[in-house]
Amino acid sequence: MEALTALALLLVLLLPVLLASSHTCVYHFKNVFYVAWMMVIGLVCTPLCLLSSGGRNVDNMRILAWLTRHVKHLLGLKYHVSGLEHLELEGSYVVISNHQSSLDVLGMLEILPDRCTAIAKKELLYAGTVGLACWLGGVVFINRQKTSDAKSVMAEAADTMLREKLRLWIFPEGTRNMMGSILPFKKGAFHLAVQAQVPIIPVVFSSYSNFYMQRERRFNSGTITMKVLPRIKTKGLTANDASTLSESAHKLMLATFREISALTPEAKGAHGE
Numbered sequence: 001m002e003a004l005t006a007l008a009l010l011l012v013l014l015l016p017v018l019l020a021s022s023h024t025c026v027y028h029f030k031n032v033f034y035v036a037w038m039m040v041i042g043l044v045c046t047p048l049c050l051l052s053s054g055g056r057n058v059d060n061m062r063i064l065a066w067l068t069r070h071v072k073h074l075l076g077l078k079y080h081v082s083g084l085e086h087l088e089l090e091g092s093y094v095v096i097s098n099h100q101s102s103l104d105v106l107g108m109l110e111i112l113p114d115r116c117t118a119i120a121k122k123e124l125l126y127a128g129t130v131g132l133a134c135w136l137g138g139v140v141f142i143n144r145q146k147t148s149d150a151k152s153v154m155a156e157a158a159d160t161m162l163r164e165k166l167r168l169w170i171f172p173e174g175t176r177n178m179m180g181s182i183l184p185f186k187k188g189a190f191h192l193a194v195q196a197q198v199p200i201i202p203v204v205f206s207s208y209s210n211f212y213m214q215r216e217r218r219f220n221s222g223t224i225t226m227k228v229l230p231r232i233k234t235k236g237l238t239a240n241d242a243s244t245l246s247e248s249a250h251k252l253m254l255a256t257f258r259e260i261s262a263l264t265p266e267a268k269g270a271h272g273e
Helices: 002-021 023-053 060-068 071-075 104-111 122-126 128-136 147-164 188-196 239-261 265-270
Strands: 077-082 093-097 116-121 140-142 167-170 200-205 222-228
Touching (some): 023 071, 023 128, 060 128, 071 104, 077 104, 093 104, 093 188, 104 200, 104 222, 122 128, 122 140, 140 147, 147 167, 188 200, 188 239, 222 239
Parallel strands (some): 077 222, 093 167, 093 200, 116 167
Antiparallel strands (some): 200 222
16 A cells, blocks of 8 residues: 555655656546546536536536536637637537547537537446536437448438527537538438428637647647538428538538638748748
């Protein structure tokens, strides 16, 4: 027991030295801290959600957002957000955004509208206290491996969205992508919006590559620019229009991604501006 205590003390004493001398240590420390701290937030969030609403309710997302907004400071991140007025619509709508890493959750919760929850992969449901907090917040879980299941969940989500006047946040790339671009979109979000006849609001995150690099094992402080774009109307469109709608939204968001990624302070510094 004494040996374990001595080892723990030694690690605590060495940690500042390691963090100051190795970007790899900083990278792993921040990632482990982020996951662990989100688990703690999930643990705190659970009883608050149960006391507030008695169970699963989209309004619990406000509690989760409130508890999470300080995390960006702990990781050394700043957000510059424009276009928030485009989220100030009455009624239901679908938010779509690009997906680079689990850090996207912080950006989502930074600007999350009222009565808005997310559609996420089913694996998240089993992520300990985080999964429980997400379930309590009304997050819709889909099995990405079974197309038929995903379609039925999306159809049900459209009905629920209209019935309960919800907003849904979806990452239409379907997987994380840090290759400096935006992957082609899957059609689920667009079929859902067309079926419900609700507008789509694109939200674009700038590239994380100026501060977060997986291959190089770097996780520096940095600035993320987020831009909320004007709504895309779906009134009068049918399922046959989903592909065209997806392609036009992708083209618009990719152009915006390239534009705002070049405007971050880190990107300007890299180019000597």
